[in-house]
Amino acid sequence: MPVYDALYDFDKEVKHILTRHEQGAIHGAQGYARVTGKPGIVFATSGPGATNLMTGIADAMIDSTPLVCITGQVAAPLLGTDAFQESDIVGMSIPVTKWNYQITTPEEIPEVMAQAFYIATTGRPGPVLIDVTKDAQFGELEYKYEKCKKIRSYVPETNIDPHQIKAAAELINEAKKPMLLVGQGIILSNAEEEVKAFIEKTGIPAAWTLLGLSALPTDHRLNVGMLGMHGNYGPNKLTNEADLIIAVGMRFDDRVTGKVSEYAKKAKIIHIEIDPAEIDKIVKTDVAVLGDAKKALKMLIDNVNPNTHESWHNEFKKCDAIENEKVIQKDLYPTKQGLTMGEAIRIVSEKTNNEAILVTDVGQHQMIAQRYFGFKKSRSNVTSGGLGTMGFCLPAAMGAQLGAPERTVVGVVGDGGFQMTVQELGTIAQNKLPVKIMLLNNNFLGMVRQWQQLFFDKRYSFTELHNPDFITIGKGFGINGHTVEKREDLDASIQKMLDHDGPYLLEVKIEKEDNVFPMVPTGASVSDVILEP
């Protein structure tokens, strides 16, 4: 209450968005942070307000998103007494925050807030939670704010060891089949130009992780595609042929490595990483370069020899041709009756000239969108990677639009995830955020259904959804929209969505039982990637 009362006087200085649910607020803050690089800020009240943030905090933690979450708390004398709307949010959020702290006196506020922003945004970014008791909010203090520049027990990044750069450069210069893995670290350290310069000099093929997407333009000649479970055929298959893996700002997630004991066995591993705890966590490295990716790549560029790796690139091209024939053409230019997710994504991408911000939810549509949406600019892909949070898209798209008001933001969402945070249509409408929502509706929890089909003998246990009339729901919130079911109407429908002044909901009724391929089945090696069932 006291914080909101103060906000009443600062509506020009502080842009406040009232969401419909705290989960909407935190995913919105994540969307904002991901497109701007600035920390997202969330307020939530004590008790249930605070606990409703938890999913978003966990999501931001695993995806290294800078957030400052400020929660209300009961007055200090009531702490621990099970007071009305008391929840031990500091205790609860310990495993999912980079740092958290409870403020019980007004004097602590300036210093702790300064530390919160410093910790959230430096080193490997992450969420910080500050819990402020009611009496601290009501108290008064002599206001003095000083930016935090250092904390004795926290060194966000170490100086890069030139010996490690030398050792890495030697491996790079000797390698015949090197591969570079682009993680989100490239985006977080603004190293997009450096990574481009590095691969252009060395000719090394670059593949990206889900969160590394958009760091490198889609049409860059050295961009060989996506890694992981539903990544491209070449980067997965050839990981196990490579003699050198250079991983930059990524953490060898199990969705990327497949069976770790059979991952990149022919390769030496260079890991460029800011977080020391990631080194050797999953994959044993030969050379670890600890520090900021941008600085490390800058130093490396001067130490590596020019190369083209032509015959190695030809191996990728061969794989691309196979994937194109077996998967991509069928996804993007289908001849069967039902609409595919792929063709809808392709049309949006083409019509926005690969310049839109793509926000996705979690599931089949997410994988298809990541595979086929094109990008020119970095920080244009917002998705829930590590945690895989369904319900992320709609509020994150709203936050992304607030962070980049001049850009087209397209939220691609499934019918399952859409209903998890659908109430944020209200926030979008109230704030007139021109988000374009493309709902790919197959009346299923599609990814789960795919697994049931492939690995559980088609036993579709509780994955079919009897959905509401989404367009009527949108209209109820004051958001225009329409449904498209036929291929001949798809192009015009997408055009209508993009041309609409303001938010728009386009429901695309797609083939019910389509699957996402390629696929590295769980427990399989990346080179055992399959192209069809």
Place this chain on the structure above:
Amino acid sequence: MKKEYILTVYSENHIGLLTRITNVFTRRKTNIDSLTVSESALHGIFKFTIVVHCTEAMAIKLVSQIEKQIDVLKAFYHTNDEMIFQEIALYKVPIEPIYESDTIEKIVRKAGARILEITKDYVVIEKTGHKEDTQALFEELNQFKVMQFIRSGRVAITRDPIERLSEFLKERDAFLTSLD
């Protein structure tokens, strides 16, 4: 191969940090065999001594995850050989057997233990040593039905002639000054 490791953690004295540190073990499904926390020789810096039974690879991961916590200054892991360590145990034994024979007295002497308190009902014995030693004394005394027995967490110091924390703090101070 799993064996016993001693993890030492130096941290700021902040509320909630104990949970942050023990949570690292919970997430890695590693049991803490013993935990001792107290202020170190340096004012304001707290020292955790944690004993775990795990592989060296796990010990390394635990240390790096602990060090990642914002309020932790530094964490190390050691094998038992690299440290001098002790635990303290207290035994409460009924008084009658002492009146009846000198067996308990002999056991106490042989074990290098000492008597802390004698009342008309019981005697309290203290023994410092490794777990095997304090456990052996327990077995011996238990023929007289030990009424209460408690063993502390481990305290340990390195055999290393260099005080690693002071070295570390010197380096850290220099690094922080270089940021100014």
